[in-house]
Amino acid sequence: MAIEKEGLSTAESLRKTRTYGKFRCHNPTCMERIQPEKGKKTAKCPTCGMEYRVHWVNPNLPRIRGPVWDVNRKLAEAKLKEMGVK
Amino acid sequence: MPLDRKIAYIDLTTGDIQIKPIPLDVRKKFLGGRGLDAYLLYNHTEKGCDPLSPKNTLMISGGILTATCASATARTHVMAKSPLTGLLGSANMGGFFAPEMAWAGFHHLVIKGKAKHPVYIYIHNGEIEIRDARDIWGKSITDSQWALREDLGDQEVKSLVCGPAGENLVRFANVMTGIKNAGGRSGMGCVMGSKNLKAVSVRGTMDIKIARPKEALEYNKRFIDQIVSAKVNQTQGALGTPFIWGATNSWGGIRCRNFQYNQCEYADDIEPERIDEICEETMGPYHMTGCFGCQVHCRAQYKIPEGPYAGVYDEGPEYTSQGAFGGETDTPRAVTVLTGNHLVDKFGMDNLETGSLISWAMELYELGIITSKETDGLDLRFGNDDAVIEMIDRICYRKGWLGDTLADGGIPASEKIGKNSFDYLIQVKGMSNLHSDERATPGLALNIATGSRGSDHLRSRPAIDLYHLPEEVLRKIYGNPVPYDGPLSSEHTEYIGKPWQVFWQENCYMGVDCLGICKYHTTFLGATLPNFEDWSKVILYNTGLEMTPEEIWDVAVRCNMIERLFNLREGLTREDLKKGDMLNHRYFDEPCRRGAIDVVGKKIDKEKFIKMVDEFYEHKGLDKNGVPTPERLKKLGLDKEPSHLM
Numbered sequence: 001m002a003i004e005k006e007g008l009s010t011a012e013s014l015r016k017t018r019t020y021g022k023f024r025c026h027n028p029t030c031m032e033r034i035q036p037e038k039g040k041k042t043a044k045c046p047t048c049g050m051e052y053r054v055h056w057v058n059p060n061l062p063r064i065r066g067p068v069w070d071v072n073r074k075l076a077e078a079k080l081k082e083m084g085v086k
Numbered sequence: 087m088p089l090d091r092k093i094a095y096i097d098l099t100t101g102d103i104q105i106k107p108i109p110l111d112v113r114k115k116f117l118g119g120r121g122l123d124a125y126l127l128y129n130h131t132e133k134g135c136d137p138l139s140p141k142n143t144l145m146i147s148g149g150i151l152t153a154t155c156a157s158a159t160a161r162t163h164v165m166a167k168s169p170l171t172g173l174l175g176s177a178n179m180g181g182f183f184a185p186e187m188a189w190a191g192f193h194h195l196v197i198k199g200k201a202k203h204p205v206y207i208y209i210h211n212g213e214i215e216i217r218d219a220r221d222i223w224g225k226s227i228t229d230s231q232w233a234l235r236e237d238l239g240d241q242e243v244k245s246l247v248c249g250p251a252g253e254n255l256v257r258f259a260n261v262m263t264g265i266k267n268a269g270g271r272s273g274m275g276c277v278m279g280s281k282n283l284k285a286v287s288v289r290g291t292m293d294i295k296i297a298r299p300k301e302a303l304e305y306n307k308r309f310i311d312q313i314v315s316a317k318v319n320q321t322q323g324a325l326g327t328p329f330i331w332g333a334t335n336s337w338g339g340i341r342c343r344n345f346q347y348n349q350c351e352y353a354d355d356i357e358p359e360r361i362d363e364i365c366e367e368t369m370g371p372y373h374m375t376g377c378f379g380c381q382v383h384c385r386a387q388y389k390i391p392e393g394p395y396a397g398v399y400d401e402g403p404e405y406t407s408q409g410a411f412g413g414e415t416d417t418p419r420a421v422t423v424l425t426g427n428h429l430v431d432k433f434g435m436d437n438l439e440t441g442s443l444i445s446w447a448m449e450l451y452e453l454g455i456i457t458s459k460e461t462d463g464l465d466l467r468f469g470n471d472d473a474v475i476e477m478i479d480r481i482c483y484r485k486g487w488l489g490d491t492l493a494d495g496g497i498p499a500s501e502k503i504g505k506n507s508f509d510y511l512i513q514v515k516g517m518s519n520l521h522s523d524e525r526a527t528p529g530l531a532l533n534i535a536t537g538s539r540g541s542d543h544l545r546s547r548p549a550i551d552l553y554h555l556p557e558e559v560l561r562k563i564y565g566n567p568v569p570y571d572g573p574l575s576s577e578h579t580e581y582i583g584k585p586w587q588v589f590w591q592e593n594c595y596m597g598v599d600c601l602g603i604c605k606y607h608t609t610f611l612g613a614t615l616p617n618f619e620d621w622s623k624v625i626l627y628n629t630g631l632e633m634t635p636e637e638i639w640d641v642a643v644r645c646n647m648i649e650r651l652f653n654l655r656e657g658l659t660r661e662d663l664k665k666g667d668m669l670n671h672r673y674f675d676e677p678c679r680r681g682a683i684d685v686v687g688k689k690i691d692k693e694k695f696i697k698m699v700d701e702f703y704e705h706k707g708l709d710k711n712g713v714p715t716p717e718r719l720k721k722l723g724l725d726k727e728p729s730h731l732m
Contacts, residue, residue, distance in 0.1 A: 009623075010566050012312055014614040017559055020317070024554055026337035027682035028526065028579050031554040050682060052336070055359050057324045061317060065359055066336045067682075069352050076679070079686040085677055 020060050025050055026067070036062050049075070087295050088154055088629045089113060091193035093732065094214055096207060098281055099140055099199030103214050108193065112731055113631065115723065117638075118193055119149035120176060120599035121645030123165040126196055127174070128652045129728040137169040137273075138255065138280040140200035146246065146286060147194045148184030149602015153294055153378075154628040155302040157309050158604040160185065160377035162246065162263065168272040168539070170257045170439070170495045171516035173653045173665065175277065176539045177261065177269030180377035180385075183288065184602060186244040190290025197283065206245075206285040208238065211292055219284035223253060226432045227262045234287050245287040249434025251482045252279035257495040258439035262431070266385070266401040267377070270436040272517060272539050273495075297630030305623055309607075309616055314381050318612040322384040323374060328358035330611070331405035331413070334522060338681015339530075340409055341523045343416050343468050344442075344449040345512050345672050348523040349680035353418035356408050364391055364420055375401070382606055390424050403427035409521020410441020415448060416468040425475055433482040442518030443492045443499070444477045446511055455505050462486040497664055508663075512670050514541035515658070525678050526688040527552070529584035532698045536588070536667045538649040544605065546592035550613045551578050563609060564590050567618045567635035579684070581694045585701035593642035597621060600641060644722045647706070647714060651727060660699075660712040667699055667712060 025032045025045040036043040036054050043062075044051045051068040080086075095104045108122075116122040123145040135141040145165040152159045162184040168175030187193070191212040204223040205216050222233045227249040234245045244263060251259035252275030259275030260268045269275075278284070296302050313319055321329050334340050335350055335357075342350040354360060365373040368389035376383035390398045403423055411426030412418045430437045450456045451466035458464070466473050480489025491499045497516045500508040512519045517540025524531040529548045537545040550563070553576075560574045564587060573583040591609070594617055598608045601621060609617045616624075618635035625631050625638070633641075650658075661668050674692045678685050700710065707718025719725040 009616070009619045010562050011609070011614055011616045011620055012308070014559060014562060015312065015315070017556070018315075018317065018614060026333075027684050028337065028577070029684040030682075048683060057321050061320055063321060063329070064333065064336050066332060066354070066357055072349075072680075072682075073351060075683050076681065076686045079683055080679060083677075083687045085679070085687060 021062065023062055023064055026052070026064055042068065087297065088150060088152070088188070089631065091188055092191055093194040093196065094192055095196045095198070096214065096216070097199045098197065098201040098205065098216070098283060101216055105214070106732070109731065113150065114633070115641065116645055117150045117600035117641050119147050119161070119602045120163045120165065120178065121596060121641060122194060122600070123147050123163055123176075124645050124648045124652065126194070126732065127165050127167070128648050129730050129732070130196060130198070131167055133655050135167060137167040137172065137175070137277065140198065140281070142167050142277055142280070144197040144274070144277050144281065145194065146197070148188050149600055150193070151624065151628055152193065152602040153185035153188040155296055155299065155306050156601070156603065156624045156628050157306055157313060158377065158380040158382070158607045159602045160379060161599070161602045161604055162269065163599060163602075164261050164269045164274040166274060166277045167656065169255075169276045169280070170273040171540050173515055173656050173658060174539050174649050175272035175274055177271050177274045178544070178599060179261070179263060179267045179269040180604060181244075181263040181267030182378045183244045183246050183263040185378045186290055187288040188290070188294060189292050190288045191292050195286065197281065199281065201282040204282050204284050206234065206283070206287055209286070209288045211290055222284050224250065226250065227434045228265050228432070230285060231264075234285055238287060238289070240289055243287050243289045245285045247285040247434070248275035248278040248283070249432065251433045251435040252276055254482065254484055254493070255279050256435055256482060256484070256493040258436040260434045260436055262434050266431045268431070268436070271438065271542070275434050296628055298627045302624075302627035305627055309620065309624065310381050312614065312616060313607055316612040316614060319382045319606065322606065323382050325358040325362050326374065326384045326386040326402070327405040328361050328403065328408055331408040331521070332358045335413065338678060338685040339523055339526065340413050341445070341512065341519070341521050342413050344414060344445040344510060345523070345670075345676070346449070347680050348525060348678040348685065350413040350416065350418050351680065353412065355420045356412040356418045356423050360420055361386070361403065361423075364388055364424070367391070377604065380604060384606065388424060390428060391421060393421050393425060395425050395428060398428055400424070400428040400431055402431070404437075406521065407437045410437045411474055414441050414445035414521050415474050417471045417474055419471055422471040422474060426478055429475065429478045433478070435478070435482055438520055439495070439518050440478055440481060441521065442512065443481070443496055444474055446496065447477070447488060447492060449510050450503065450507055453510075455507050456488070456503060460488050462488070509671065512672070514669065515539075515665055517541050523678070525673055525690055526681070526685040527578045528581045528690060528695065528698065529578065529587055531669060531673060531690050531695065532584055532588050532702060533591070535669050536699065536702060538646065538653060545595055546588045547610070548584065548587040548591045549611055550609060551576060551587060553613060555613055559613060563613060567639050579688060581691070581698055585698050585705060589702055589705040592646055593639055594618070596642040596645050597638055600645060601625070640722070644724060647719070647722055647724055648727065650706070650708070650714065651724065654713060658712070669695070
């Protein structure tokens with residue numbers, strides 16, 4: 001079959017760039033890769049200090065469920081104060 | 087062969103029906119689905135026609151790959167002049183309708199005129215008839231579909247219907263198939279209602295001959311492997327599309343309280359994980375289902391757990407309902423989201439437009455721009471769950487002053503309400519924004535400002551830019567199939583490079599809409615998912631049509647251009663806040679107040695935004711006013727439009 005001799009398409013070739021067991025910090029100018037401890041329900045970004053609640057889609061696929069709300073609010077209000085936004 | 091599927095021209099005024107083949111040269115220029123619909127709309131709709139008049143033309147189609155061995159060719163496309171915006175109307179939905187229509191012999195329908203009384207169109211193995219629908223008029227979306235099956239004596243009939251909202255000429259009424267597959271933007275259900283067209287029912291058993299079946303199946307195996315191994319699709323298969331809202335809310339990219347906040351805090355009860363728990367509690371562990379030929383299975387099934395609608399079954403909610411009935415209205419409670427989702431499914435009404443207009447009205451109410459006089463006593467403050475549910479019903483049935491006013495859409499409503507109400511309306515070209523907030527993401531802001539059907543996340547959104555992809559990966563994606571060596575940026579608060587990224591996505595989204603494939607199977611949310619190069623092979627193996635990736639790109643550019651030509655003809659001008667490529671002033675004036683640390687304080691820099699639009703226009707071949715240059719039109723073969731080839 002001709003198809004078997006074909007190489008990978010660009011999309012297929014990018015598959016090797018996928019990472020598992022990690023997610024990126026949601027802070028846009030940080031985007032640090034965070035690797036939560038397996039099964040753990042929270043994770044903190046070592047670079048910017050954002051704290052997240054973690055959901056495990058499967059044992060190898062963690063995702064950020066959302067921020068730890070109280071920490072998120074505190075950081076946002078401090079930033080607004082620093083910027084002088086009322 | 088897929089290419090032998092026909093086009094039918096149906097005149098509801100005269101009852102005349104003409105069936106014709108689709109010429110190969112037209113296929114090569116527009117492929118099918120949305121692209122060919124755009125050509126047909128431009129050629130068959132008179133300039134300036136009233137969208138609710140018999141002169142408006144309604145197109146219904148599948149893509150060139152519909153019902154072949156390709157993956158997820160489930161999408162049905164619907165197009166007409168929009169009664170919501172007065173510009174391009176276009177909506178796309180999953181389910182099983184388009185494949186059934188292809189098996190019945192058709193890829194495209196062009197429907198004109200207005201029937202004397204409610205009718206439906208029945209298509210069966212190459213035959214078309216117009217039948218009486220007076221007994222079905224007034225029924226809900228699902229009740230209509232069951233009634234049509236009963237009327238036709240065939241449980242396998244698939245129907246595309248409008249609901250009570252379409253009949254009542256709510257300007258953002260959906261067309262729907264199944265219980266929740268919604269062609270949900272720009273009011274295509276309203277166009278059906280205006281034509282007295284309750285439904286199109288299809289049933290087909292005509293085989294589709296695959297050009298190279300063995301290669302088609304083998305390539306599809308590779309395609310599927312690429313799809314199901316992607317993290318984004320594994321997540322969607324477990325949590326459905328609500329994961330998108332959850333992720334976006336996490337960093338502060340959604341609208342809350344209309345546009346006052348960019349994050350709905352303490353929204354745990356409507357996060358995808360909680361919705362999934364409710365689905366499991368009410369439907370059991372295997373509660374995810376899918377559309378025709380799809381392996382992702384992103385659609386959840388649920389029963390409303392409590393309240394007046396307790397025990398009622400529905401599907402979803404999509405991320406759009408979380409935003410519409412949870413975040414925007416600041417009612418982050420699962421029962422409200424699930425009930426609101428059910429009601430818009432039942433009525434056939436766009437959840438995005440409905441939720442956006444309710445949250446806009448809530449802000450106007452809190453500001454005193456409207457009062458309890460206009461709400462007929464309803465307490466329309468943010469956070470009032472009962473008011474959200476009540477307003478959905480009022481809009482569908484045009485009950486009370488406010489329900490009737492909002493049913494006409496945001497811009498007419500702002501003109502009726504007066505004062506400075508328009509300043510608070512978050513829309514582009516007359517269509518409300520998705521529940522998202524793009525103040526921290528200039529690329530996404532450019533996308534919604536320039537989307538052909540109005541503020542839109544499904545026409546050109548560079549969503550993968552949120553993944554902070556390495557530049558070498560971005561270059562591989564955005565440098566194919568046509569070379570590009572200009573700037574690119576994976577920083578989503580950046581302006582540089584975004585015009586090309588939006589332009590590339592605009593063509594990728596058009597490509598997938600011409601093929602009839604779901605966007606979750608391309609470079610919409612997954613950076614490693616198939617696009618032009620893969621499609622070239624899929625088209626060849628399934629249809630026998632030889633098209634290089636570059637030629638498919640050219641088709642997409644051409645189809646996007648003809649949508650632009652239509653909008654220009656109907657009054658689009660660049661900086662018009664009501665009909666242009668421009669954002670509400672709040673994007674430029676009000677900073678984000680919540681979200682991740684570096685999102686807080688962000689707003690769009692107007693000067694940089696205007697430069698982005700300039701550059702985007704250059705990529706598209708438009709001048710500074712957003713009008714195509716004669717050279718680009720000639721290059722695309724559109725210099726003699728309308729050409730009336732069909």
